[in-house]
Amino acid sequence: MNIKQVKVFVSSPGRNFVTVKIITESGIYGVGDATLNGREMAVAAMLEEHIAPCLIGRNAHDIEDIWQYLYKGVYWRRGPVNMAAIAAIDMALWDIKGKVANLPVYQLLGGKSRKGVNLYAHASGEDVDSTLEKAQELVKKGFKAIRLQSAIPGLSVTYGVLGDKKDYFELQGSRPLPPEETWSTAKYFDMVENLFAKGRELLGNDIHLLHDVHSRLTPIESARLGKLLEPYNLLFLEDASIAENQNSYDVIRQHTTTPLAIGETYNTLWDCKNLIEEQRVDYIRAAATHAGGITGMRRIGDFANVHNVKTAPHGAPDLSPICFAAHMHLNLHAPNFGIQEFVGFDNAGLNTLFSHDFTVENGMAFIPDKPGLGVDFNEEAASKYPYKRSYLPVSRLEDGTVWNW
Incomplete structure:
Protein backbone atom coordinates (compact mmCIF):
# COMPACT_ATOMS: atom_id res chain seq x y z
CA MET A 1 0.00 0.00 0.00
CA PRO A 104 -14.92 3.78 9.89
CA VAL A 105 -11.93 5.40 11.60
CA TYR A 106 -13.56 5.40 15.04
CA GLN A 107 -13.55 1.59 14.93
CA LEU A 108 -9.79 1.63 14.29
CA LEU A 109 -9.41 3.86 17.38
CA GLY A 110 -11.21 1.30 19.53
CA GLY A 111 -14.90 1.80 18.81
CA LYS A 112 -17.62 4.08 20.12
CA SER A 113 -17.97 5.45 23.63
CA ARG A 114 -21.33 7.11 22.80
CA LYS A 115 -24.14 6.98 20.26
CA GLY A 116 -23.75 10.57 19.02
CA VAL A 117 -21.83 13.80 19.52
CA ASN A 118 -23.22 16.69 21.57
CA LEU A 119 -22.91 20.06 19.82
CA TYR A 120 -22.97 23.68 20.82
CA ALA A 121 -24.28 26.26 18.36
CA HIS A 122 -23.63 30.01 18.09
CA ALA A 123 -26.15 32.75 18.87
CA SER A 124 -24.93 36.27 18.16
CA GLY A 125 -26.61 39.59 17.55
CA GLU A 126 -26.37 43.37 17.34
CA ASP A 127 -27.60 43.63 20.93
CA VAL A 128 -28.53 41.39 23.86
CA ASP A 129 -32.16 40.98 22.80
CA SER A 130 -31.35 39.95 19.21
CA THR A 131 -28.74 37.48 20.50
CA LEU A 132 -31.32 35.86 22.75
CA GLU A 133 -33.89 35.73 19.95
CA LYS A 134 -31.40 33.68 17.93
CA ALA A 135 -30.69 31.51 20.97
CA GLN A 136 -34.41 30.74 21.25
CA GLU A 137 -34.49 29.76 17.59
CA LEU A 138 -31.63 27.33 18.19
CA VAL A 139 -33.44 25.83 21.19
CA LYS A 140 -36.47 25.22 18.94
CA LYS A 141 -34.15 23.37 16.54
CA GLY A 142 -33.12 21.06 19.37
CA PHE A 143 -29.78 22.50 20.50
CA LYS A 144 -29.16 22.15 24.21
CA ALA A 145 -25.89 24.09 24.37
CA ILE A 146 -25.50 27.61 22.95
CA ARG A 147 -22.66 30.12 22.83
CA LEU A 148 -23.92 33.67 23.45
CA GLN A 149 -22.08 36.62 21.84
CA SER A 150 -23.48 40.16 21.64
CA ALA A 151 -22.18 43.33 20.03
CA ILE A 152 -20.64 45.80 22.47
CA PRO A 153 -22.29 49.25 22.53
CA GLY A 154 -19.81 51.91 21.48
CA LEU A 155 -17.63 49.60 19.36
CA SER A 156 -18.09 49.33 15.59
CA VAL A 157 -17.19 45.62 15.49
CA THR A 158 -17.36 42.83 18.07
CA TYR A 159 -15.75 39.40 17.73
CA GLY A 160 -18.26 36.68 16.90
CA VAL A 161 -21.02 39.08 15.91
CA LEU A 162 -21.89 39.56 12.25
CA GLY A 163 -25.62 40.06 12.05
CA ASP A 164 -26.33 41.23 8.51
CA LYS A 165 -22.72 42.36 8.05
CA LYS A 166 -20.25 40.59 5.84
CA ASP A 167 -17.42 38.81 7.61
CA TYR A 168 -13.78 39.82 7.33
CA PHE A 169 -13.21 37.40 4.45
CA GLU A 170 -15.97 38.89 2.29
CA LEU A 171 -14.95 42.48 3.06
CA GLN A 172 -11.49 42.14 1.56
CA GLY A 173 -11.06 43.24 -2.05
CA SER A 174 -8.59 42.49 -4.80
CA ARG A 175 -5.61 43.54 -2.62
CA PRO A 176 -6.73 42.54 0.86
CA LEU A 177 -4.96 43.71 3.98
CA PRO A 178 -5.82 42.71 7.55
CA PRO A 179 -8.94 44.55 8.74
CA GLU A 180 -8.53 46.32 12.09
CA GLU A 181 -10.99 46.16 14.97
CA THR A 182 -11.19 48.18 18.20
CA TRP A 183 -11.46 46.68 21.68
CA SER A 184 -12.53 48.17 25.04
CA THR A 185 -12.56 45.99 28.14
CA ALA A 186 -14.60 48.55 30.09
CA LYS A 187 -17.37 48.64 27.47
CA TYR A 188 -17.35 44.85 27.27
CA PHE A 189 -17.95 44.50 31.01
CA ASP A 190 -20.86 46.93 30.77
CA MET A 191 -22.58 44.45 28.43
CA VAL A 192 -21.61 40.91 29.33
CA GLU A 193 -23.33 40.32 32.69
CA ASN A 194 -26.62 41.63 31.29
CA LEU A 195 -26.31 39.15 28.40
CA PHE A 196 -26.09 36.15 30.71
CA ALA A 197 -28.53 37.37 33.33
CA LYS A 198 -31.20 37.75 30.65
CA GLY A 199 -30.07 34.62 28.86
CA ARG A 200 -30.40 32.36 31.87
CA GLU A 201 -33.78 33.88 32.81
CA LEU A 202 -35.14 33.46 29.27
CA LEU A 203 -33.66 30.08 28.36
CA GLY A 204 -33.95 28.39 31.75
CA ASN A 205 -31.56 26.06 33.52
CA ASP A 206 -31.76 23.13 31.10
CA ILE A 207 -29.79 24.88 28.35
CA HIS A 208 -26.00 24.97 28.60
CA LEU A 209 -24.61 28.47 28.06
CA LEU A 210 -21.08 29.24 26.80
CA HIS A 211 -19.11 32.37 25.98
CA ASP A 212 -15.92 33.12 24.02
CA VAL A 213 -13.77 36.01 25.28
CA HIS A 214 -11.28 35.35 22.46
CA SER A 215 -8.31 36.20 24.68
CA ARG A 216 -9.27 39.87 25.06
CA LEU A 217 -8.77 40.03 28.84
CA THR A 218 -5.76 39.97 31.14
CA PRO A 219 -5.72 37.13 33.69
CA ILE A 220 -7.04 39.27 36.57
CA GLU A 221 -9.77 40.67 34.31
CA SER A 222 -10.68 37.10 33.34
CA ALA A 223 -10.82 36.18 37.02
CA ARG A 224 -13.26 39.02 37.57
CA LEU A 225 -15.38 37.88 34.61
CA GLY A 226 -15.46 34.26 35.74
CA LYS A 227 -16.59 35.29 39.21
CA LEU A 228 -19.19 37.67 37.74
CA LEU A 229 -20.69 34.88 35.61
CA GLU A 230 -20.76 32.17 38.30
CA PRO A 231 -24.49 32.70 39.09
CA TYR A 232 -25.35 31.85 35.47
CA ASN A 233 -23.68 28.42 35.52
CA LEU A 234 -21.75 28.45 32.22
CA LEU A 235 -20.69 25.16 30.67
CA PHE A 236 -17.40 26.93 30.06
CA LEU A 237 -15.74 30.28 29.47
CA GLU A 238 -13.56 30.02 26.37
CA ASP A 239 -10.16 31.67 25.78
CA ALA A 240 -10.52 34.04 28.71
CA SER A 241 -6.86 35.06 28.40
CA ILE A 242 -3.81 34.28 26.29
CA ALA A 243 -1.88 31.43 27.92
CA GLU A 244 1.54 31.68 26.32
CA ASN A 245 2.56 31.91 29.97
CA GLN A 246 0.57 28.93 31.21
CA ASN A 247 0.93 30.10 34.82
CA SER A 248 -1.48 32.93 33.94
CA TYR A 249 -4.38 30.55 34.43
CA ASP A 250 -3.46 30.12 38.10
CA VAL A 251 -4.64 33.70 38.59
CA ILE A 252 -7.99 32.95 36.98
CA ARG A 253 -8.46 29.57 38.65
CA GLN A 254 -7.94 30.80 42.19
CA HIS A 255 -10.71 33.40 41.86
CA THR A 256 -13.54 31.55 40.08
CA THR A 257 -15.27 28.19 39.76
CA THR A 258 -16.56 28.96 36.25
CA PRO A 259 -15.20 26.14 34.02
CA LEU A 260 -12.44 27.25 31.66
CA ALA A 261 -11.69 26.15 28.08
CA ILE A 262 -8.74 26.91 25.81
CA GLY A 263 -6.71 25.47 22.95
CA GLU A 264 -7.91 26.36 19.44
CA THR A 265 -4.51 27.86 18.51
CA TYR A 266 -2.48 25.02 20.02
CA ASN A 267 -0.40 22.78 17.77
CA THR A 268 0.88 20.04 20.06
CA LEU A 269 0.45 18.57 23.52
CA TRP A 270 3.42 20.65 24.65
CA ASP A 271 1.42 23.87 24.18
CA CYS A 272 -1.09 22.80 26.83
CA LYS A 273 0.77 20.21 28.91
CA ASN A 274 1.02 22.31 32.07
CA LEU A 275 -2.52 23.66 31.76
CA ILE A 276 -3.82 20.09 31.64
CA GLU A 277 -1.64 18.36 34.21
CA GLU A 278 -2.13 21.17 36.75
CA GLN A 279 -5.89 21.05 36.00
CA ARG A 280 -5.95 24.78 35.30
CA VAL A 281 -8.57 24.25 32.59
CA ASP A 282 -11.61 21.99 32.24
CA TYR A 283 -11.84 21.64 28.45
CA ILE A 284 -9.09 21.47 25.82
CA ARG A 285 -10.18 22.86 22.43
CA ALA A 286 -7.44 21.91 19.98
CA ALA A 287 -8.41 21.20 16.36
CA ALA A 288 -7.27 18.21 14.32
CA THR A 289 -6.20 20.46 11.42
CA HIS A 290 -3.98 22.57 13.67
CA ALA A 291 -2.70 19.98 16.13
CA GLY A 292 -1.20 17.19 14.05
CA GLY A 293 -4.30 15.39 12.83
CA ILE A 294 -6.00 12.40 14.44
CA THR A 295 -2.71 11.11 15.83
CA GLY A 296 -1.82 14.43 17.46
CA MET A 297 -5.33 14.98 18.83
CA ARG A 298 -5.46 11.48 20.27
CA ARG A 299 -2.29 12.17 22.25
CA ILE A 300 -3.77 15.37 23.66
CA GLY A 301 -7.08 13.67 24.47
CA ASP A 302 -5.50 10.69 26.22
CA PHE A 303 -3.26 12.97 28.31
CA ALA A 304 -6.24 15.16 29.20
CA ASN A 305 -8.25 12.11 30.25
CA VAL A 306 -5.69 11.25 32.92
CA HIS A 307 -6.15 14.74 34.42
CA ASN A 308 -9.96 15.01 34.35
CA VAL A 309 -9.96 17.43 31.41
CA LYS A 310 -12.54 16.98 28.65
CA THR A 311 -12.12 17.59 24.92
CA ALA A 312 -14.18 20.23 23.08
CA PRO A 313 -12.67 20.52 19.59
CA HIS A 314 -12.59 23.85 17.78
CA GLY A 315 -15.17 24.06 14.99
CA ALA A 316 -14.73 27.37 13.16
CA PRO A 317 -15.91 27.87 9.54
CA ASP A 318 -12.31 27.80 8.29
CA LEU A 319 -12.13 24.08 9.15
CA SER A 320 -13.45 21.95 6.31
CA PRO A 321 -15.87 19.00 6.55
CA ILE A 322 -12.78 16.76 6.47
CA CYS A 323 -11.62 18.20 9.79
CA PHE A 324 -15.15 17.94 11.19
CA ALA A 325 -15.21 14.27 10.19
CA ALA A 326 -11.88 13.70 11.94
CA HIS A 327 -13.34 15.32 15.05
CA MET A 328 -16.47 13.18 14.82
CA HIS A 329 -14.46 9.95 14.81
CA LEU A 330 -12.34 11.15 17.73
CA ASN A 331 -15.40 12.40 19.62
CA LEU A 332 -17.30 9.16 19.18
CA HIS A 333 -14.35 7.24 20.58
CA ALA A 334 -12.79 9.42 23.30
CA PRO A 335 -14.08 8.54 26.80
CA ASN A 336 -13.40 12.12 27.95
CA PHE A 337 -15.16 13.89 25.08
CA GLY A 338 -17.15 16.91 26.27
CA ILE A 339 -18.79 18.84 23.44
CA GLN A 340 -18.17 19.83 19.81
CA GLU A 341 -18.39 23.39 18.46
CA PHE A 342 -20.71 23.50 15.44
CA VAL A 343 -21.31 26.26 12.87
CA GLY A 344 -22.95 24.06 10.25
CA PHE A 345 -22.17 23.50 6.57
CA ASP A 346 -24.79 25.64 4.84
CA ASN A 347 -22.39 27.01 2.22
CA ALA A 348 -23.52 25.67 -1.17
CA GLY A 349 -20.05 26.00 -2.70
CA LEU A 350 -18.49 24.19 0.22
CA ASN A 351 -20.85 21.26 -0.17
CA THR A 352 -20.04 21.10 -3.88
CA LEU A 353 -16.40 20.45 -3.01
CA PHE A 354 -16.84 18.23 0.04
CA SER A 355 -19.43 15.45 -0.01
CA HIS A 356 -20.54 14.14 3.38
CA ASP A 357 -23.53 12.63 5.16
CA PHE A 358 -23.45 14.36 8.54
CA THR A 359 -26.82 14.59 10.26
CA VAL A 360 -27.90 16.70 13.25
CA GLU A 361 -30.84 15.74 15.47
CA ASN A 362 -31.78 17.30 18.81
CA GLY A 363 -28.43 19.00 19.19
CA MET A 364 -26.40 15.87 18.42
CA ALA A 365 -24.34 15.03 15.32
CA PHE A 366 -24.18 11.60 13.70
CA ILE A 367 -22.09 10.09 10.90
CA PRO A 368 -22.81 7.02 8.78
CA ASP A 369 -20.67 3.91 9.15
CA LYS A 370 -18.70 4.50 5.97
CA PRO A 371 -15.12 3.23 5.63
CA GLY A 372 -12.43 5.77 6.50
CA LEU A 373 -13.43 9.35 7.36
CA GLY A 374 -16.58 9.25 5.23
CA VAL A 375 -15.87 12.49 3.33
CA ASP A 376 -14.87 12.90 -0.32
CA PHE A 377 -13.38 15.82 -2.26
CA ASN A 378 -14.31 16.97 -5.78
CA GLU A 379 -11.14 18.09 -7.58
CA GLU A 380 -12.98 19.39 -10.63
CA ALA A 381 -15.33 21.53 -8.53
CA ALA A 382 -12.36 22.91 -6.57
CA SER A 383 -10.86 24.34 -9.76
CA LYS A 384 -13.90 26.62 -10.09
CA TYR A 385 -13.16 28.32 -6.76
CA PRO A 386 -9.67 29.86 -7.00
CA TYR A 387 -7.75 30.98 -3.93
CA LYS A 388 -8.34 34.53 -2.66
CA ARG A 389 -5.72 36.04 -0.38
CA SER A 390 -7.21 36.89 3.00
CA TYR A 391 -6.12 37.77 6.53
CA LEU A 392 -7.52 37.47 10.01
CA PRO A 393 -8.28 40.86 11.61
CA VAL A 394 -5.92 42.79 13.85
CA SER A 395 -7.28 44.12 17.15
CA ARG A 396 -6.32 47.47 18.72
CA LEU A 397 -7.25 49.17 21.96
CA GLU A 398 -9.01 52.51 21.68
CA ASP A 399 -5.67 54.30 22.08
CA GLY A 400 -4.24 52.41 19.09
CA THR A 401 -2.23 49.74 20.92
CA VAL A 402 -2.18 46.40 19.09
CA TRP A 403 -4.15 43.87 21.17
CA ASN A 404 -5.17 40.21 21.04
CA TRP A 405 -7.62 39.18 18.32
Missing part, protein backbone atom coordinates in the same frame (compact mmCIF):
# COMPACT_ATOMS: atom_id res chain seq x y z
CA ASN A 2 2.71 2.44 -1.10
CA ILE A 3 2.08 6.13 -1.67
CA LYS A 4 2.13 7.07 -5.34
CA GLN A 5 1.10 10.74 -5.31
CA VAL A 6 0.37 13.61 -2.91
CA LYS A 7 -1.88 16.32 -4.36
CA VAL A 8 -2.52 19.71 -2.75
CA PHE A 9 -5.51 21.93 -3.55
CA VAL A 10 -6.11 25.51 -2.42
CA SER A 11 -9.69 26.57 -3.13
CA SER A 12 -12.10 29.25 -1.98
CA PRO A 13 -15.79 28.24 -1.89
CA GLY A 14 -16.71 31.24 0.27
CA ARG A 15 -13.42 31.06 2.16
CA ASN A 16 -10.04 29.43 1.66
CA PHE A 17 -9.35 25.76 2.27
CA VAL A 18 -6.18 23.69 1.80
CA THR A 19 -7.00 20.07 0.98
CA VAL A 20 -4.61 17.13 0.60
CA LYS A 21 -5.26 13.95 -1.36
CA ILE A 22 -2.90 10.99 -0.96
CA ILE A 23 -3.17 8.36 -3.69
CA THR A 24 -1.69 4.89 -3.28
CA GLU A 25 -0.38 2.58 -5.97
CA SER A 26 -3.53 0.46 -5.57
CA GLY A 27 -5.72 3.47 -6.39
CA ILE A 28 -7.15 3.84 -2.88
CA TYR A 29 -6.87 7.43 -1.70
CA GLY A 30 -7.43 9.48 1.43
CA VAL A 31 -8.15 13.17 2.09
CA GLY A 32 -6.97 15.62 4.75
CA ASP A 33 -7.49 19.25 5.80
CA ALA A 34 -4.43 21.54 6.02
CA THR A 35 -6.20 24.92 6.24
CA LEU A 36 -4.39 27.61 8.24
CA ASN A 37 -6.59 30.70 8.11
CA GLY A 38 -4.65 33.67 6.70
CA ARG A 39 -1.52 31.60 5.97
CA GLU A 40 -2.91 29.02 3.57
CA MET A 41 -0.19 29.28 0.93
CA ALA A 42 2.56 28.79 3.50
CA VAL A 43 1.10 25.37 4.35
CA ALA A 44 0.55 24.54 0.68
CA ALA A 45 4.21 25.30 -0.03
CA MET A 46 5.33 23.22 2.94
CA LEU A 47 3.35 20.28 1.60
CA GLU A 48 4.28 20.59 -2.07
CA GLU A 49 7.93 21.58 -1.75
CA HIS A 50 9.07 19.78 1.39
CA ILE A 51 6.74 16.99 2.53
CA ALA A 52 5.26 15.38 -0.59
CA PRO A 53 8.65 14.35 -2.09
CA CYS A 54 9.50 12.53 1.17
CA LEU A 55 6.34 10.41 1.10
CA ILE A 56 6.44 8.88 -2.37
CA GLY A 57 7.05 5.12 -2.10
CA ARG A 58 6.36 4.93 1.65
CA ASN A 59 3.84 2.48 3.05
CA ALA A 60 0.61 4.36 3.69
CA HIS A 61 -0.19 2.04 6.59
CA ASP A 62 2.81 3.29 8.60
CA ILE A 63 0.90 6.21 10.09
CA GLU A 64 2.87 6.48 13.32
CA ASP A 65 6.26 6.23 11.63
CA ILE A 66 5.31 8.88 9.04
CA TRP A 67 3.97 11.18 11.79
CA GLN A 68 7.22 10.87 13.75
CA TYR A 69 9.29 11.26 10.58
CA LEU A 70 7.55 14.54 9.73
CA TYR A 71 7.59 15.81 13.32
CA LYS A 72 11.02 14.77 14.58
CA GLY A 73 12.78 14.50 11.25
CA VAL A 74 12.24 18.13 10.27
CA TYR A 75 14.26 19.31 13.34
CA TRP A 76 12.15 22.53 13.45
CA ARG A 77 9.40 20.97 15.54
CA ARG A 78 5.90 22.27 16.25
CA GLY A 79 4.58 25.52 14.80
CA PRO A 80 1.24 26.14 13.04
CA VAL A 81 2.49 25.72 9.45
CA ASN A 82 4.35 22.49 10.09
CA MET A 83 1.63 20.94 12.24
CA ALA A 84 -1.18 21.83 9.81
CA ALA A 85 0.78 20.09 7.05
CA ILE A 86 1.37 17.02 9.23
CA ALA A 87 -2.32 17.06 10.21
CA ALA A 88 -3.53 16.78 6.62
CA ILE A 89 -1.15 13.92 5.84
CA ASP A 90 -2.20 12.13 9.02
CA MET A 91 -5.94 12.46 8.30
CA ALA A 92 -5.48 11.20 4.75
CA LEU A 93 -3.53 8.16 5.97
CA TRP A 94 -6.22 7.29 8.53
CA ASP A 95 -8.79 7.68 5.77
CA ILE A 96 -6.83 5.20 3.62
CA LYS A 97 -6.41 2.73 6.46
CA GLY A 98 -10.14 2.79 7.17
CA LYS A 99 -10.99 2.22 3.52
CA VAL A 100 -8.59 -0.74 3.30
CA ALA A 101 -10.02 -2.23 6.51
CA ASN A 102 -13.57 -1.40 5.34
CA LEU A 103 -14.19 0.24 8.73
